[in-house]
Amino acid sequence: MGPGRQFEGIVSVKDLILHQSREISEQLEVIQKKDQLISDVMNRNQELALASRMKTEFLTNMSHELRTPLVSIIGFTDLVRSQSEGMLPGIHLANLDRVLSSSRDLLDLINNLLDLSKVEAGRMNIEVEPVRLNELVGELTERLSVLAADRDLELRSAVPENLELMTDRVKLRQVLLNLMSNAVKFTEKGSISVEVDEDGPYVAIDVIDTGIGIRKEDLSRLLQRFEQLDTGRTKRFQGSGLGLAISRELAQLLGGDITVDSEFGQGSRFRVTVLKQLDPAAMQRPHGLSTN
Amino acid sequence: MNTPATRISQPPESRPTAATIKRRVLIVEDIKFNRELVEQILTHDFHVDMAWDGLMAVEKTDTFRPELILMDISLPRMDGLEATRRIRAKHGNSLRIVALSAHAYPHDFRLAKEAGVDDYLTKPFLPKDLLSMVKRHLSK
Numbered sequence: 001m002g003p004g005r006q007f008e009g010i011v012s013v014k015d016l017i018l019h020q021s022r023e024i025s026e027q028l029e030v031i032q033k034k035d036q037l038i039s040d041v042m043n044r045n046q047e048l049a050l051a052s053r054m055k056t057e058f059l060t061n062m063s064h065e066l067r068t069p070l071v072s073i074i075g076f077t078d079l080v081r082s083q084s085e086g087m088l089p090g091i092h093l094a095n096l097d098r099v100l101s102s103s104r105d106l107l108d109l110i111n112n113l114l115d116l117s118k119v120e121a122g123r124m125n126i127e128v129e130p131v132r133l134n135e136l137v138g139e140l141t142e143r144l145s146v147l148a149a150d151r152d153l154e155l156r157s158a159v160p161e162n163l164e165l166m167t168d169r170v171k172l173r174q175v176l177l178n179l180m181s182n183a184v185k186f187t188e189k190g191s192i193s194v195e196v197d198e199d200g201p202y203v204a205i206d207v208i209d210t211g212i213g214i215r216k217e218d219l220s221r222l223l224q225r226f227e228q229l230d231t232g233r234t235k236r237f238q239g240s241g242l243g244l245a246i247s248r249e250l251a252q253l254l255g256g257d258i259t260v261d262s263e264f265g266q267g268s269r270f271r272v273t274v275l276k277q278l279d280p281a282a283m284q285r286p287h288g289l290s291t292n
Numbered sequence: 293m294n295t296p297a298t299r300i301s302q303p304p305e306s307r308p309t310a311a312t313i314k315r316r317v318l319i320v321e322d323i324k325f326n327r328e329l330v331e332q333i334l335t336h337d338f339h340v341d342m343a344w345d346g347l348m349a350v351e352k353t354d355t356f357r358p359e360l361i362l363m364d365i366s367l368p369r370m371d372g373l374e375a376t377r378r379i380r381a382k383h384g385n386s387l388r389i390v391a392l393s394a395h396a397y398p399h400d401f402r403l404a405k406e407a408g409v410d411d412y413l414t415k416p417f418l419p420k421d422l423l424s425m426v427k428r429h430l431s432k
Contacts, residue, residue, distance in 0.1 A: 072325035
């Protein structure tokens with residue numbers, strides 16, 4: 001019931017004043033409510049900032065804690081492996097190689113966690129240097145060849161010999177390693193091939209596999225961070241989600257992106273696009289925008 | 293089987309000639325397995341000694357007089373950064389300090405450099421990488 005109804009008769013000065021003072025007090029109340037809302041939002045923001053900082057610190061600490069036992073796992077295994085050549089039966093040497101390979105996978109995963117916290121904290125530095133793409137791809141193919149041979153997979157790459165990029169070697173290497181090792185992991189038979197397509201200032205590197213492929217409904221979620229940690233999907237995307245999401249952020253830092261094209265049951269094509277000549281100073285860094 | 297001749301000829305590392313005396317490396321590490329790992333990697337080529345924490349590391353620079361220190365960063369009693377600062381204050385640049393740490397932020401490298409380390413190796417490392425890094429620094 002609005003106050004207007006009471007003023008249909010004679011409007012006295014007193015009533016007018018009463019009416020106005022009521023209006024003022026109502027407005028005051030609105031203002032107070034607004035202030036309250038604003039301070040609520042500000043408090044909430046502070047809480048969120050704190051939570052985000054705590055998450056980053058947690059990831060950093062976890063990374064340190066997880067790396068420490070890996071020091072002796074990797075170190076001692078490598079020592080035994082390199083000192084027992086010709087002394088242990090081949091099967092034992094091969095098993096030691098498996099331990100080493102798995103511990104390196106674990107280390108990659110931990111490094112990914114650390115990278116995630118770095119990207120989120122905006123602490124990811126870019127170091128540009130000349131990178132010969134065919135050498136980089138060759139090195140990665142070499143590293144994955146043991147794993148691929150285990151499954152009778154063919155590893156192919158077609159990279160122009162003289163293609164030299166100015167980019168961050170470590171990050172590009174990490175992205176390619178992630179895409180290529182995923183391809184090996186998810187392909188039972190057939191081949192993995194790496195192809196390169198130059199497109200103006202960009203270069204697109206395709207990692208194509210003949211693996212299990214990805215369902216349509218899962219495609220869009222694949223590059224979202226932590227999708228992998230979503231229970232129930234863990235089996236289908238075993239070991240790929242976190243690495244992929246980080247790879248995508250890294251590709252964006254390199255001026256590009258990652259896209260996926262897949263036919264369930266037929267195979268997948270992961271395309272990473274990066275700038276050929278990366279100039280970090282000229283880029284609007286995507287830092288901080290990644291927490292959507 | 294051993295003939296007198298082979299018994300007389302000693303392995304080169306135990307001959308106390310100036311050219312073959314092993315260089316002294318101090319391992320500063322609080323975790324037993326990691327200490328033993330680094331010891332096993334280096335013991336063939338170097339004369340190694342251990343410190344369990346930063347305070348002990350500072351003391352050992354006077355008693356063991358290492359030419360190179362492998363310094364963990366997270367340590368009980370005194371961390372590797374403070375130990376490095378004290379050792380630099382005491383001995384200047386007369387010895388080399390390599391940080392060996394599982395902290396892997398660029399920020400951590402910077403802090404270590406500011407404290408006075410010459411180099412930084414991230415844990416975990418491959419034994420051959422550690423060995424070649426130590427050799428490189430001691431050949432300078």
